[in-house]
Amino acid sequence: MVRVLSVLLGFLALGAALAGGWNPLPIRAGYVGGATLVLAALAARWYWRERQVSGDDPGAAERHAWLCMVGTALICGFVGVVLMTPGSEIHRSVGDTGGVDSWTMFAGGLIAWGVLYDRNAVSDERDRAIDAHAQKIGYAALVTLLLVLLLALGLAPKHAMARFTHWLIANTLLMLIMVAALIQYAAQLLGYARSALQLDRGADA
Amino acid sequence: MIAGIPSTEPIDNQIRRLRFEHGEMTQEALAKAVGITRQTVIALESSRYAPSLELAMKIAEVFSARVDEVFYRRKSD
Numbered sequence: 001m002v003r004v005l006s007v008l009l010g011f012l013a014l015g016a017a018l019a020g021g022w023n024p025l026p027i028r029a030g031y032v033g034g035a036t037l038v039l040a041a042l043a044a045r046w047y048w049r050e051r052q053v054s055g056d057d058p059g060a061a062e063r064h065a066w067l068c069m070v071g072t073a074l075i076c077g078f079v080g081v082v083l084m085t086p087g088s089e090i091h092r093s094v095g096d097t098g099g100v101d102s103w104t105m106f107a108g109g110l111i112a113w114g115v116l117y118d119r120n121a122v123s124d125e126r127d128r129a130i131d132a133h134a135q136k137i138g139y140a141a142l143v144t145l146l147l148v149l150l151l152a153l154g155l156a157p158k159h160a161m162a163r164f165t166h167w168l169i170a171n172t173l174l175m176l177i178m179v180a181a182l183i184q185y186a187a188q189l190l191g192y193a194r195s196a197l198q199l200d201r202g203a204d205a
Numbered sequence: 206m207i208a209g210i211p212s213t214e215p216i217d218n219q220i221r222r223l224r225f226e227h228g229e230m231t232q233e234a235l236a237k238a239v240g241i242t243r244q245t246v247i248a249l250e251s252s253r254y255a256p257s258l259e260l261a262m263k264i265a266e267v268f269s270a271r272v273d274e275v276f277y278r279r280k281s282d
Binding site for chain 1: 232257260
C-alpha cells in the first residue's frame with residue numbers, strides 16, 4: 001500500500017514540477033514526462049521479470065493498472081498546475097498552453113503501454129472483481145468531484161468566477177475525469193496489494 | 206478476503222495438497238487448466254480469495270474430486 005501511494009504521489013509531484021517550470025533538460029516538459037513514462041515502463045518490465053523468478057510478479061491486469069495510474073498521475077499533476085496558473089484561462093490556439101506537453105506525455109504513455117504489452121496476457125474473475133470494486137470507487141469519486149464543481153460554479157461570488165472561462169471549465173471537467181480515473185486505478189492497485197499480503201506464504205517453491 | 210468478494214467466513218481449500226498429489230502440478234499448470242492467472246491460484250491457496258461456483262467446479266474437475274473435497278468453510282470457534 002505504501003508503494004502504491006508513494007508512486008502515485010511521486011508521479012503527481014513530477015507532473016506538477018514540470019508544469020511549474022522545473023525541467024533539468026533543454027527540451028520541452030512534455031518530452032521529459034513522456035520519456036520518464038517510457039523509462040519507468042522499461043524499469044518495471046525488468047523488475048517484474050526479476051520477481052517472476054520468485055513467483056510473485058503481478059498479473060496482466062495489475063500491470064495495466066500500474067501503467068494507467070502512473071501515466072494518469074503524471075498528466076494530472078501537470079494539467080492541475082497549468083489550470084491553477086494565472087493566465088491559463090485565456091484560451092490560445094498557439095503558444096504554450098500546456099496542451100502540446102500533455103499530449104506528448106500521453107504519446108509517451110502509449111509507447112510505455114507498448115513496452116509492457118503482453119500478447120498472452122489473461123485476466124480472470126478475481127481481476128474482474130477487483131476492477132469492479134475499483135470502478136465503484138472511481139464512479140463515486142467522479143460524482144463527488146462533479147458535485148463540488150457544480151456547487152463552486154453555482155454559488156461562488158462573481159469576482160471569484162472571473163477566471164472560469166469556457167476553456168477553463170472544459171479543462172477542469174477533463175481534469176476531474178482524470179482524477180476520478182486516478183482514484184480508480186489506485187483503488188484497483190490497493191485491492192491487489194491487500195490480496196497479496198500473504199503472497200509469500202502461497203507462492204510456489 | 207479481497208475487496209469485492211464480501212465474506213465473513215474465509216473459504217479454505219486443499220488445492221496445494223492436491224497439486225502435489227497430482228504429479229506436483231505447478232500453479233502455472235493449474236491456472237492454465239482452469240483459465241485463470243497464476244496470481245489467482247496463489248490467492249486461492251492462501252485463502253485470500255473465494256472462487257465463484259463455476260471456478261470451484263472447474264478446479265475440482267482437474268483433481269477429479271468433489272467441490273466439497275477441495276473447498277470448505279473455515280469453522281469459527
